[in-house]
Amino acid sequence: MAEEPIISLRGIRNQFGPHIVHDDLDLDVWRGEVLGVVGGSGTGKSVLLRTIVGLRQPQAGSIRLFGIDALGADEETRSGLDRRTGVMFQDGALFSSLTVRENVEVPLRAVPDLPARLRRALADLKISMAGLPWKAGDNYPSELSGGMRKRAGLARALALDPEIVFLDEPTAGLDPIGASEFDTLIRGLSRQLGLTVFLVTHDLDTLHATCDRIAVLAERRVLVTGTMAGMLEVDHPWVHEYFHGPRARAATETRDRTG
Numbered sequence: 559m560a561e562e563p564i565i566s567l568r569g570i571r572n573q574f575g576p577h578i579v580h581d582d583l584d585l586d587v588w589r590g591e592v593l594g595v596v597g598g599s600g601t602g603k604s605v606l607l608r609t610i611v612g613l614r615q616p617q618a619g620s621i622r623l624f625g626i627d628a629l630g631a632d633e634e635t636r637s638g639l640d641r642r643t644g645v646m647f648q649d650g651a652l653f654s655s656l657t658v659r660e661n662v663e664v665p666l667r668a669v670p671d672l673p674a675r676l677r678r679a680l681a682d683l684k685i686s687m688a689g690l691p692w693k694a695g696d697n698y699p700s701e702l703s704g705g706m707r708k709r710a711g712l713a714r715a716l717a718l719d720p721e722i723v724f725l726d727e728p729t730a731g732l733d734p735i736g737a738s739e740f741d742t743l744i745r746g747l748s749r750q751l752g753l754t755v756f757l758v759t760h761d762l763d764t765l766h767a768t769c770d771r772i773a774v775l776a777e778r779r780v781l782v783t784g785t786m787a788g789m790l791e792v793d794h795p796w797v798h799e800y801f802h803g804p805r806a807r808a809a810t811e812t813r814d815r816t817g
């Protein structure tokens with residue numbers, strides 16, 4: 559029997575007043591893959607992410623997560639789905655009055671009967687998995703660089719050992735070295751933990767370095783999905799400009815140089 563997608567969207571419609579963002583949008587995401595979602599500004603990448611993770615109810619369509627109907631789910635089923643997914647928002651979305659460790663402990667507090675000592679140890683493990691020095695656990699978000707805050711946001715997203723992580727522009731605002739380190743981290747986590755990654759990005763280097771497959775949002779739907787090589791063959795004005803433009807060429811050259 560063919561494997562079922564870990565995320566399956568059918569006929570999604572998202573609308574704000576008269577403004578239709580998505581219409582009849584379909585998408586499948588496969589277990590273990592890193593899927594990069596790209597599209598022009600305002601094409602609804604973040605709205606799509608928020609819809610899949612249950613922060614927004616679409617006007618129409620169906621969402622299946624792990625084969626379970628997410629939109630029709632009762633509260634208990636929904637919390638079960640939430641425990642199996644982690645989300646990292648663009649700025650890390652950390653609580654400023656909590657230390658990094660306390661931030662990472664927040665989702666762990668939902669685990670019944672987890673002793674405080676173990677909760678703390680698990681938080682420290684996630685902090686180190688996200689590539690932060692363990693001492694960073696004692697820092698407040700305002701004491702960290704932007705890149706470190708993103709890593710802290712990732713540590714929190716990983717807190718409950720999710721099967722899928724959603725990353726909203728993980729490398730936005732990072733310098734090229736920081737961005738490239740983050741790409742390596744995401745790729746490594748996906749390969750080592752079998753994580754499925756749904757990654758919204760504008761960053762062509764990230765697409766090259768981390769993604770197995772790319773989904774392009776345009777014309778209110780997922781216009782096309784495929785590998786980077788496949789994207790180069792797509793005959794659509796935005797897709798062509800994006801994947802063949804000067805920035806795309808620079809990203810390809812960098813990748814070819816670094817192997």
Ligand SMILES: Nc1ncnc2c1ncn2[C@@H]1O[C@H](COP(=O)(O)OP(=O)(O)OP(=O)(O)O)[C@@H](O)[C@H]1O
Pocket residue numbers: 574579597598599600601602603604605606
């Ligand atoms: N809460 C909201 N109320 C009204 N309109 C909204 C709301 N959230 C998003 N939108 C609109 O939906 C559209 C898609 O927004 P979204 O943030 O998903 O775009 P995006 O593709 O992520 O853009 P960018 O690449 O610029 O971050 C935009 O036109 C935005 O103004």
